[in-house]
Amino acid sequence: MNTLKAKKRNEAFGRFITFLCAILVIIVTFSLVIFIASKGLTIFVKDGVSPIEFLTSTKWRTEANPPQVGALTFIIGSLVVSIFGILISAPVSISSAIFMVNIAPAWGQKLLQPVIELFVGIPSVVYGWIGLSVLVPFIRNNIGGLGFSVLAGGLVLAVMMFPTIASVAADALRAIPEELNEASLALGATRWQTIRRVLLPAAMPGLLTAIILGLARGLGEALAVQMVIGNAMNIPSSLLDPVHTMTSIITMEMGNTAMNTLPNDALWSIALLLLAISLVFILLIRFIGKKEAYK
């Protein structure tokens, strides 16, 4: 009897603790969203900046009088660098995942898994520093331009996206029932045909999720990108042009602007925009996750 009571008490205690933690996390999340939203909307509500100007103008002079708050340069910069990064990273990462899961499950996994984990463990400042010390001079001396460029930023991001995309893609491929593979092979398809025609389409929702997560990783990365893109208020016309991103303008100007002034609030608006973009990504992932490629 007594032990049963004790068990019950334990049960209730465990439930209470986990419930409390869950509530705490949810409160923190909500608080963050509300805080960023209230700060980010200040320039539109209090200072009367039009959201359309914010999204479509390239003039960023927040300390001028009257202030100009156009974030388009940064939005384009972020998108260009991240998408370029994805274009390089996605094929490589997904191929690695296929190799690891379908082609050489035994030793491929043993070799690649630690590599992916190692990539995750390297801090972003180190990636940025390597980019600044190796990649930037290499591009300047061998390809052209200043070295600080979309190319350098995209390459650094591609490496940083790799572990995210590869591990999520590998999970998606592993989740495919073995029967699908066997059925395809039984029909006389070669391994490559099986992978291309059966496994990849079956894993497509998972692979898209992987790519979106990688893209989110790229858009959110600040330090490493800032160190190699040159931070020019410039709409890039080539891969060798320097650009500015949403994250880099925040890190560059936050220390130089005072809280509760327009130049500072304008940075919060960019933070809000970043938050909105990741929310869209999460919704996209949810939407894709609901679709099943095979029944």
Add this chain to the structure above:
Amino acid sequence: MKNSRKRWSILLVSVMLMLSLVVLSACSGSGDTAAPSNDASTSDNSASGSDDTSSNGSSEETAPADDLSGTVTAAGSTALQPLVEAAAAKFMELHPNVMVTVQGGGSGTGLSQVSDGAVDIGNSDVFAEEKLDADKAKELVDHQVVAQGFTAIAHKDVGVDNLTKQQLKDIFLGKITNWKDVGGKDQAVVVVNRPTSSGTRATFVKVAFDGEEPIEGNTLTEDSNGTVLKTVAETPGAISYLGLAYLNDTVMALKLDGIEPTVDNIIAGTYPIWSWGHMYTKGEPTGAVKAFLDFMTTDDVAEIARQKNYIAGSDAAKLK
């Protein structure tokens, strides 16, 4: 069953929302009240601290006559940081019961933190009025105890070590785009700026470019003295500007109208690009904070300043 669960979760979410609002309003509320309580604690510290020293009189190694104690916190301008740090170290040697901490963060951070009462001293390269709202700036007291020189720097191989003020301005405004036009090598100019909100940039715009903003576009922007140095040192044709304290021999300091950018020339009044470093307090300083600010004007600091390429103490007085 399903319906009730749904209702339950809606209820839960709304409770969360309320709670987070409460948390938030508590946070923003405390910001306003923090200022007076912080002031009080500093003066408390110095008062209670003096009791401590008298009771601790037996310990010989602490200066017996020194009844100054407490904490001083300063944050802000990274251009000023090396000097304030060195001065703080010296000050703590003289007054072992005082703890001075110096942080960077940028002029804006320094000003908002001193305005909120989060730190005792806010270091800034620019006047508070340029960063804060007028009513907030009014509460702050400006202590112009340090002057800092700035210099234009270039990559070592540009073939020029002197520019006229007009040439310098034309380069940053994008009218001169090749070093050969100012007597150097046939090498494209790469302009490296600081962000628009930077105090260093503000000084250059005001003094060297007569108030005109440098070009944007195909130029680089770096946000710290360290990255500016590295970028200019490694990028052929690069030109930028820097606090004298951060200058080293990986780059070339450009003379302006034939005058070398040195502390002596600034004091003599021949080199024009310098600005006051402001140390702001909220209200008139008291106790250890006042002692530290007074110490910044002594010749002890003037000597440290000379070693680090700043101008302080009696040297700074000559500039007024």
